[in-house]
Amino acid sequence: MSTSLHTIQQQESALLIHTYDRVPVLFERGEGVSLFDSEGREYIDFLSGIGVNALGHGHPAIRAAIAAQTERLIHVSNLFFHEYQAPLAARLAVASGLERAFFCNSGTEAWECALKLARARYHRASDGKRKPRLLMMKNSFHGRTLGSLATTGNPAYRTPFAPMLPGVTFVRFNDVAELEAKFDSSVCAIGMETIQGEGGVYPASREFLEAARELTRNSGALLMLDEIQCGLGRTGKMFAYQHHGIQPDIVTVAKPLAAGLPLGAVLAREDVAASFHPGMHGSTFGGGPLACAVAVAFLDEVSRPGFLEHVSTVGTYFADRLLHLKTRHRSIREVRAVGLMLAVELKSSALAKSVVTKMMERGFIINRTHDVVLRFLPPYIVQARHIDAMVDALDEVLAGGHANA
Numbered sequence: 001m002s003t004s005l006h007t008i009q010q011q012e013s014a015l016l017i018h019t020y021d022r023v024p025v026l027f028e029r030g031e032g033v034s035l036f037d038s039e040g041r042e043y044i045d046f047l048s049g050i051g052v053n054a055l056g057h058g059h060p061a062i063r064a065a066i067a068a069q070t071e072r073l074i075h076v077s078n079l080f081f082h083e084y085q086a087p088l089a090a091r092l093a094v095a096s097g098l099e100r101a102f103f104c105n106s107g108t109e110a111w112e113c114a115l116k117l118a119r120a121r122y123h124r125a126s127d128g129k130r131k132p133r134l135l136m137m138k139n140s141f142h143g144r145t146l147g148s149l150a151t152t153g154n155p156a157y158r159t160p161f162a163p164m165l166p167g168v169t170f171v172r173f174n175d176v177a178e179l180e181a182k183f184d185s186s187v188c189a190i191g192m193e194t195i196q197g198e199g200g201v202y203p204a205s206r207e208f209l210e211a212a213r214e215l216t217r218n219s220g221a222l223l224m225l226d227e228i229q230c231g232l233g234r235t236g237k238m239f240a241y242q243h244h245g246i247q248p249d250i251v252t253v254a255k256p257l258a259a260g261l262p263l264g265a266v267l268a269r270e271d272v273a274a275s276f277h278p279g280m281h282g283s284t285f286g287g288g289p290l291a292c293a294v295a296v297a298f299l300d301e302v303s304r305p306g307f308l309e310h311v312s313t314v315g316t317y318f319a320d321r322l323l324h325l326k327t328r329h330r331s332i333r334e335v336r337a338v339g340l341m342l343a344v345e346l347k348s349s350a351l352a353k354s355v356v357t358k359m360m361e362r363g364f365i366i367n368r369t370h371d372v373v374l375r376f377l378p379p380y381i382v383q384a385r386h387i388d389a390m391v392d393a394l395d396e397v398l399a400g401g402h403a404n405a
Contacts, residue, residue, distance in 0.1 A: 005038055023360065030057025033379050033386055035365065044386055045365045046378045051197075051229050051341075054256035055301060056379035062259045065297035066290070073289045078282060084292035091299045092267055095238040097247055100273035102266045103287025107228035107254035108143020110264035113281060114191070114224050114250045115147050115165075117268060121275035122188035122221065131188040131221070132167040139173055141198035142191075142226055151191060154199070173202060176211045183215045189222040189250075190215065194240040197229035200370035201336045201343030206244045213246045222249040222272060228264070232256050233302045233380060235339035236312030243338070259298045263291040302380070311380050314387065315339040318376070321391045329398045333372075342376040343369075344394075358397045364390050 005026040012022075026038040033056050035043045048054060055062060076082050089101035104110055115134070122131040136142075138153040149158050150165035153173075158164055171179050173196060183190070190212045196202040216223045225248040230240040232253055237243055239251065249272050254264035262285070301307065319337035322344055326332040334345040346352045349371040356368045369375045374394075378386070 025360070032056045032058070033382055041363065043360070043363050043365050044390060046376050046390055047365045047367050048377050048379045049260065051234065051255040051377040052260055054233065054380050055259055055298065056381045059259065059301070061297045061301050062294060065294045069290050069293040075285070075288045075290070078287065082289040084289050084296060085287050088292045088295050091296065092265060095299070096251055096267045098251060098267040099270040100268050102281070103292065104264045104266070104283045105262045105286050106143070106264045107252065108145045108148040109283070109286070110228065110252035110254055110266050111142045111151070111226060112145055112147045113266045114252050115151065116281060117250060117266070117272060117275055118189035118222050118224060120280065121272055131186055133187045134168045135179070135182060135187055135190045136168055136170055137173045137192045137196070138170045139196055139199040139202065140193055141196070174205045174208045176208055179208070179211055180215065185219060187219065187221050189224050191224040191226065193226040193230065195230040195235070195338055195341060197341070198369050200345065200373040201341055201375060203336070203338050209241065209244050209246050216249070224248065224250040226252050228252055228254045230338070230341055233308055233311055234341050236308055236315055238302070238308070240338065257298065258291040258295045261291045261294050263287070263295055307380070311339050314382055314384060317384055318342055318387045321387060325391060325395055328395065331398060340378055340380060340382065344374040346372050346374065348372065355394070355397050359393060362393045362397070364393055
């Protein structure tokens, strides 16, 4: 039985803690790259639940995995075994080159675990000197829990919840000189998003990643990469760091892993993972049989021959269309893109906010991040025709917004 949007809005206003500024649309179902609202209107989804629905909506392999597993077992305590954690860990190990996995519920929980691993391993160095410091990036975002917030390089997220976890030093992203100047023997880890997502889709440069890898390798500190938004196929490779030929010590993933069910993972080198022993960390719900079964199905789909090549091909086509759009509109400051993680930076926050609204009115879901950035995270199954329709609509919206005035 359908409930009206107005009724839902009234109920939420009265009952929920006010943490979201929702768009007044009530979605009821999805199919492929499309969502349908309570009035039957179709929207082409270029956000995919902020990168979660990477296979689109209602994918047959995901539906089959959910249906089969709900008939058998939904939850069992991590005090016991079930049949899907090991196969999922094996697939992630092959894809990442990292031998061990820990499963949790979300990206921020995965980053918390990574921080704990770094502190556990290097709380004291072999010479007896403490190594408590974490070098993190300005303009970064790692999640909403207190540890993740403490390492998030945007003061607006941290300030309401101060004081933060001590021992965190921030570095300008992609500034090799500053990274080298702030690194010393007290650092236990350098952490960063391989591509800053919430910060506006800024990729780490090869030079910066190589410098971070060299510093940590020489000192014994860890290189931790947050691939919660950019990992698991989003860039046309299974992991974004694989574009640069470097190997991190810890990687965190989440968003698309279980195709909409809550699941995050920490992947770590064998010797780093040995810093934990039973009782030091855990999760009630993390890595349950339903989420892990779906994650296995997701990875099997993404690993099919030609799948990631499609992501690269349509990503390049999408970027080319946006770059051409930039030549037509002076309101576009920059286009940034890696695979199907793309951004159009505008010169006005007000314009960016208006564009998102007007695109929604035309049946296209995009979002705005970092005030002036239009962010695009479409499902991996997106086709050139969907991109054409969206870019043509964006062209009209920008022109109608007097973007060239």
